[in-house]
Amino acid sequence: MRHGEVHNPEGVLYGRLSGYHLSELGRQMADRVAEHLADRDITYVVASPLERAQETATPIAKALGLDLDVDDRLLEAENVFQGKTFGVGDGALKKPANWKYLTNPFRPSWGEPYIDQVVRMMAALDAARDAAWGHEAVCVSHQLPIWIVRSFAERRRLWHDPRKRQCTLASVTSFTYQGDRIVSVGYSEPARDLVPAHLLAGAKPVKGGAKGAGA
Secondary structure, three states: OEOOOEOOOOOOOOOOOOOOOEOHHHHHHHHHHHHHHOOOOEEEEEEOOOHHHHHHHHHHHHHHOOOEEEOHHHOOOOEOOOOOOEEOOEEHHHOHHHHHHHOOOOOOOOEOOHHHHHHHHHHHHHHHHHHOOOOEEEEEEOHHHHHHHHHHHOOOOOOOOHHHOOOOOOOEEEEEEEOOEEEEEEEEOOOHHHOOHHHOOOOOOOOOOOOOOOO
């Protein structure tokens, strides 16, 4: 699951920075997904250590009567633009000194290699599968690592257009295992009606909107 909306009035790319919490709307999203999952056969809940993921997972664990575990492998991807505003023609991209980080979209040159994200996310998923063997687990993470591991599972190329990620706020990307093998991937948006229209998967960016990427 991707976490809910974050309070980010400055519109920065917060990445792995601490101190970024869910907004009031984000808390509503988390509660909605907790209700949606309350009747599932879930026996294990784990989240990235970042506050927004922890705050999203907490009501889910509470609704299920489970403890909340932490797994660093579910962290947001590293990004050299962390802590900066990020937009075309303004923010970090306006400075020529930063252009060197945009030379290789296939790796990518501005952050954690996609393949490294695959390795750690697959390890986290496998660990959650083992912890909930025969049942279901919930892992709360961040948009880019979720999309990358899904792309890997569905045998797609890892480099992509970020605007086309199907991983909306508080969305659920499901991996079904048969033994040790992922046999299917699903996607749902239990809190879709709470997500601002311009943040839905595939939506066009809003002119003048916040440049910071929540992930």
